[in-house]
Amino acid sequence: MALNPKLQIIAPWRFWDLNSRKKLVAFAKEHNIPIPTTKKNPYSSDENLLHISFEGGILEDPWNEPEEGMFKLSVSPENAPDVPTYIEMDFEQGNPVAINGERLGPVELLTELNRLGGENGIGRLDMVENRFVGMKSRGVYETPGGFILREAHRDLETITMDREILRIRDSLVPEYSKLIYNGFWFAPEMALLQKTMDESQKTVNGTVRLKLYKGNCIPVGRKSDNSLYSEAHATFEEDAVYDQADAGGFIRLNSLRLQIQALNRK
Structure with missing residues (x-):
C-alpha cells in the first residue's frame, strides 16, 4: 500500500468459510488446484530463493x-560428506559478488550457495x-545459502569495520529486522x-574463506x-608500535569511578 x-x-481464507487447513485442502482438491500439502505431507510450506519455511502438521507441537522427509534443500548433517568443502567468497561494499573467484549475479550466487550448503547439511533452523x-x-x-552468506559477511566485517561503527550498526539490527519481519x-x-546500513558497508570489501x-x-x-587489522600492533612478540606501560594510566582512568564508589562504601 506504500507503493499503491x-x-x-x-x-478468501478470511472471507469464505475456509477457517482450517483441512477445509483449504478439500477446496483445492475439489477445484483441481495443485498444492504440496497432503495427508502424508501435511505441512504448510512457503518457498523462495532465500529459504523454505515449514509450519503445521506435527510441527504445531513444539x-x-x-521429520527428515520434510526437508527439500538440505541433507541431514549426519548424511553430509565426511570431507569438508572449502569455498572463498568475495564482497564489495557488503554485497556478495563471487564464489571461488567466479563473479555471479545475485540469483546465480544464492542458488550456488544453496546447493553447496544443502549438500553439507547447512542452514536448518527450528524456532x-x-x-x-x-x-x-x-x-x-x-x-x-542465507546461512553461509551471513557467516561470511559477519566475518569480513570483523576486519573491515571500525569497532564503534560495528557496535552502533549492531544495536540497530533488532529494529531493522523487526521492520522487515x-x-x-x-x-x-x-x-x-x-x-x-549502506554507509556502514562502504569498507566491507574483501574475501572470506x-x-x-x-x-x-x-x-x-x-x-x-x-x-583494519595490524599484525604489528596485535603481535604477542616484541614490537615497536605499542607501549605496554600505557596500560597503567588506562587502568587508573577507567577504574576511577569504581575507586570512588569503594571509598564511599568504606
Missing part, C-alpha cells in the same frame, strides 16, 4: 522433532517466533535505517585491502 494506496485486500499479532508460532526453516520494508523509518562441514559453516580465513 488503492490496493484492495483479497483473502516438542515434536521435524518458535513471536508473531506481529501477538501469538507464538513454531516454524522450521531451510536457508543454506512485520512488513514495513517501504516505511520511512526503514529508508532511514537503510541509509545507515569458509569450511563447510556437516551442518557447520566455519570461517577459516579473511583478507581485505580495507583491513
Whole structure:
C-alpha cells in the first residue's frame, strides 16, 4: 500500500468459510488446484530463493522433532560428506559478488550457495517466533545459502569495520529486522535505517574463506585491502608500535569511578 494506496485486500481464507487447513485442502482438491500439502505431507510450506519455511502438521507441537522427509534443500548433517568443502567468497561494499573467484549475479550466487550448503547439511533452523499479532508460532526453516552468506559477511566485517561503527550498526539490527519481519520494508523509518546500513558497508570489501562441514559453516580465513587489522600492533612478540606501560594510566582512568564508589562504601 506504500507503493499503491488503492490496493484492495483479497483473502478468501478470511472471507469464505475456509477457517482450517483441512477445509483449504478439500477446496483445492475439489477445484483441481495443485498444492504440496497432503495427508502424508501435511505441512504448510512457503518457498523462495532465500529459504523454505515449514509450519503445521506435527510441527504445531513444539516438542515434536521435524521429520527428515520434510526437508527439500538440505541433507541431514549426519548424511553430509565426511570431507569438508572449502569455498572463498568475495564482497564489495557488503554485497556478495563471487564464489571461488567466479563473479555471479545475485540469483546465480544464492542458488550456488544453496546447493553447496544443502549438500553439507547447512542452514536448518527450528524456532518458535513471536508473531506481529501477538501469538507464538513454531516454524522450521531451510536457508543454506542465507546461512553461509551471513557467516561470511559477519566475518569480513570483523576486519573491515571500525569497532564503534560495528557496535552502533549492531544495536540497530533488532529494529531493522523487526521492520522487515512485520512488513514495513517501504516505511520511512526503514529508508532511514537503510541509509545507515549502506554507509556502514562502504569498507566491507574483501574475501572470506569458509569450511563447510556437516551442518557447520566455519570461517577459516579473511583478507581485505580495507583491513583494519595490524599484525604489528596485535603481535604477542616484541614490537615497536605499542607501549605496554600505557596500560597503567588506562587502568587508573577507567577504574576511577569504581575507586570512588569503594571509598564511599568504606
